[in-house]
Amino acid sequence: MKLRAVIIDDEVSSREILRNYIRAYCSEVTIIGEAGTVSDGIALIKSEKPNLVFLDVEMPFGNAFDLLEELPDRDFETVFVTAYNQYAIEALNQHAAYYLMKPINIDELINAVAYVEEIISKEDLLQDRILSSSLKKAEGKITLPQLDGFQVLNVSDILYCKADDNYTEIFLADKKILVSKTLKYFEESLTEFHFVRIHKSFLVNINEVVKYRKGKGGSVIISNGKELIVSASRKKELLSYFE
Numbered sequence: 001m002k003l004r005a006v007i008i009d010d011e012v013s014s015r016e017i018l019r020n021y022i023r024a025y026c027s028e029v030t031i032i033g034e035a036g037t038v039s040d041g042i043a044l045i046k047s048e049k050p051n052l053v054f055l056d057v058e059m060p061f062g063n064a065f066d067l068l069e070e071l072p073d074r075d076f077e078t079v080f081v082t083a084y085n086q087y088a089i090e091a092l093n094q095h096a097a098y099y100l101m102k103p104i105n106i107d108e109l110i111n112a113v114a115y116v117e118e119i120i121s122k123e124d125l126l127q128d129r130i131l132s133s134s135l136k137k138a139e140g141k142i143t144l145p146q147l148d149g150f151q152v153l154n155v156s157d158i159l160y161c162k163a164d165d166n167y168t169e170i171f172l173a174d175k176k177i178l179v180s181k182t183l184k185y186f187e188e189s190l191t192e193f194h195f196v197r198i199h200k201s202f203l204v205n206i207n208e209v210v211k212y213r214k215g216k217g218g219s220v221i222i223s224n225g226k227e228l229i230v231s232a233s234r235k236k237e238l239l240s241y242f243e
Contacts, residue, residue, distance in 0.1 A: 001121055003113065006033045006048060008041035008067070009056035009081065018054060018081060018104060025106055026113045038062035042070050050076050052116055057082040075214055077116045077232070097232045115236065122239040126212045131242050140193055144170065144179045151177070155193045159222050161186050161203040173224060198230045198238050206241050 005022070009015045015034050022029050033048050035041040038059055045053065053076050057064045064080065083102040097119065098112035142158075144151045153170070162169040163183035170177040170186075187197050194206045198220065211221035218230040220238070230238060 001028065001117060001124075003029045003052045003117060003120070004032050004048070004050045005029050005052040005054060006035065006041075006044055006050045007031060007054045008035045008038075008044070008059075008064075009054070010036045010059040011056070012036070014056065014081070014102065018109075021104060021106060021109055022113075025110055028117060029113055038067045038070075041067050045071060045074075045076070051120055052076060052113075053078050054081050055079065057084060073215065077119060079112050079116065097235075119232075119235050119239065122242075123212070123214045123218065123235075126239065126242055127214050128211060131210055131212060142189060144177060145181070155190060155195075156205070156207070158190075158195075158205055159208045159224055160205060160226070160228065161190075161195075163201045171224070171226075194241075196234075196238055196241065198228065198234045200231065202228045204228065209238075209242075212239070212242070 007015050007018055009018070015036075019031055019034070022031060029052065032050060033044045035044045036059070038061060041055075055064045055067065055078055057080060064082075068074070068078070077097040079098045079100060080096050081100045081102065081104065085101060097116050100108055100112055140155045141152050142155050144153060153172075157172050159171045159173065161183060162171065164178070166180070166182055168179050168181055168183050168186055170179060183197075183201070183203055187195070187203050190203065195203050196206055197203050204220065204222065208223045209220045210223050213219045213221070213227075218232070218235055219227050220230060221227050
C-alpha cells in the first residue's frame with residue numbers, strides 16, 4: 001500500500017535528509033507536504049490528511065506534543081524523529097508508532113515504515129468490522145485472593161482486566177472484582193489463555209474483542225460494549241490475532 005506522509009521539522013536540512021532517505025529507500029511512501037512549525041504542521045495535517053507523520057519534537061513556539069494535543073481525533077500514525085532520547089516515554093504515551101533518533105539510521109527508518117505499513121493495512125481490513133478470533137476459546141481456571149480465602153474463576157468468563165495501582169479490576173459480564181495483584185501478575189498468568197496487553201492499563205481476553213476502531217491510538221470494543229484504548233506499541237500484536 002502507499003503511505004501518504006508529511007514531515008514536520010523546523011530544520012530545513014533535517015527535512016531534506018529525511019526526504020532524500022525516504023525517496024531512496026522507502027518507495028511505498030509519498031511525501032505530500034512539509035512544515036517547520038507547530039501551527040503550520042497542524043494546518044498541513046488538516047488539509048492533506050496524511051496517514052503517516054514524521055514529527056520532530058523540539059520546534060519554535062511549541063513542540064510535537066503541543067501539536068498532537070491539538071489533534072485529539074487523529075487518524076494517522078506518528079513516527080518521532082529527534083536528537084533527544086529523553087522524550088521516548090512521552091512519545092509512547094502519545095501513541096507514537098516508532099521513535100527514530102537523529103542522525104537517522106537507514107535500517108531503522110525502513111523498519112519504522114514497514115511497521116506503520118503493516119499496522120495501517122491491518123487496521124483498514126478490520127476497522128468497524130465484527131471480528132472473529134483465529135483462536136479457540138481457552139479453558140482453564142484462576143484463583144483470586146480474597147480477605148477470607150480465594151475465589152475460583154473460569155478464565156473464559158473474564159472479559160478484561162484493568163490496572164488500579166497495585167490492584168487489578170477483573171471485569172466479568174455482570175460484575176467486576178477488585179484483586180490485590182498487579183496487572184503484570186495477571187498478564188503473566190493469563191498469557192497462555194489468549195489474554196493480550198493492549199495498553200499499560202488494560203489486559204483483554206482476545207475472544208471477547210468484537211470490533212476494532214482506528215483513531216488516536218486505536219481502540220477495541222469488548223463484548224459488553226466497553227471501548228478500550230490500544231497503545232500504538234501494542235497494535236501489531238493485537239491485530240495479529242484476527243483474520
